Amino acid sequence: MTSRRLSKLAARAGFWLLVALIVVIAVFPFYYAIKTSFTPSGDLFRVELWPTRATLANYVQIFSQRSFLQAIFNSILVATSVVFIALLLGITASYALGRVRFRGRTTVLLVILGVSMFPQVAVLSGLFEVIRALNLYNNPGGLILSYTIFTLPFTVWVLTTFMRQLPMELEEAAIMDGATPWVTITKVFLPLMWPAMATTGLLAFIAAWNEFLFALTFTLTDSQRTVPVAIALLSGGSAYELPWAPIMAASVVVTVPLVVLVIIFQRRIVSGLTAGAVKG
């Protein structure tokens, strides 16, 4: 009897140990980045898990750099524009793909899936040419255009899944009243699609906010860069002494809003990520 109770106790202890391990591994790097961001640069040679002296100097330093503020502004501009375009094009396309049966529908869906799969590098030289031809090189416009390559397929796909689940009685009623498809979308479906659009919009925003390869390749000057490139190139100055404390301060500034958003909307995000995955 006692040995059985003992093994049960051991299993419980093991489980909680596993939970603790998972939480520590998931949270520690971010915690350590926050800790470093408050540490005076001169103290960094001493490794410590808890800050002994805290300072805001690193934050003051990055916010006094015009290029960092400009990068945040560029990132916000690019990410919100991309979300807006992806949702606008995505909602109309998802109506066509989710509610209407027509010839070529499967082909269009497969093409969209294909585009979402292929590597960004494969279009790099071709896209470079397109962006230069449109005079959008070293310009947020070039990034907004190029980011539709990964946000649009995903938005269309998830919105189509959601669109399909809406009851058909609504559409029947609209057609009986003589509503055109455009009126049906804007007046009937749009109000019901807000939750789905919030989810896909949030995921598209995160994807655009984090993108690096295009942002690195299609911009040239500090004033046009987005946050990931700015942070990656902060270290480019000298190879021997990297400004780790300011880098961590900048990292925390651009990450905290995302972490907060993701935690607030975790249910929505999970449903967006798994939309179709388990049902299919």
Next chain:
Amino acid sequence: MSTPVTESAPIPARPLPTSYRSTKVRRQRVRAAWLFLAPMLVTLTMVAGWPLLRTFYFSFTDASLSDMSNTLFIGLENYLVYDDGRWFGVLADPIWWRAVWNTVYFSVVSVSLEVVFGVIVALVLNAEFKGRTLVRAAVLIPWAIPTIVSAQMWAWMLNDQFGVINYLLMALGIIASPIAWTADASYSMWAVIMVDVWKTTPFVALLVLAALQMLPKDCYEAAEVDGIHPVKVFFRVTLPLITPALMVAVIFRLLDALRVFDVIYVLTSNSTSTMSMSIYARQQLVEFQDVGYGSAASTLLFLIIALATIAYLYLGRKQLQLGGD
């Protein structure tokens, strides 16, 4: 970021019942459908289809970044050419083959680890315990952090002189002297894999968790009544049932890993010991300005990923059929 477009078969449309499908309404709807699709299709053609074709074309020319319009068609010279007793071209470049090997190694190892850890984390999150919501929120944090930021965070933690990882390992007596994680060729690939696994395990865990939560409860109750060991239940019941969801997670992770760029670029920049195919192609294209040669590498990367996808879908279907027999 992983592209979370996750469905194994195209979504069927939900058409109106036959009674409403009078020809006029129907024709109007089909016309509207194409009209609504047009802006999306035009955009995708402009940013994906056309550039892809141009990349293929450039790979057969001597285009350079400074002059992409006046190009000369040079056939397969960017891929492979025999000249003056030596082979030249991407396919004859040992660094390219190194990049191919690195990418494949990185993809296979990191996706395998992510699946194992993802399943473990999902099983923990699927159990009922106090504070489960908090643990789930904590697990989501690595996923929410931009790849560049997580690479920088880890670069700092892995710093050879002042990094906390070396400090902890030395305090615990696991290593005797500091390791140059990102600079030492024998460790740098593992550093990259570790950062990638840390960042993307939550994605796999979430997909697996969603699958776990849809499993029928009754077979577990039956197994418990029969006194079957939980580990056996996992391998005999749970694992087969979540295999379809795992396959979806694996293909999306694998496609993502094969085009890896940013983690490696930030952690180890252009070092050959970790160089991926994407890094190689971009280096040729942008830094060496050789659009033709870089496009040839890009085209090869595209072909490798397309082949991997087809092979995976084919094998996956076969395996599923075998499993169904």
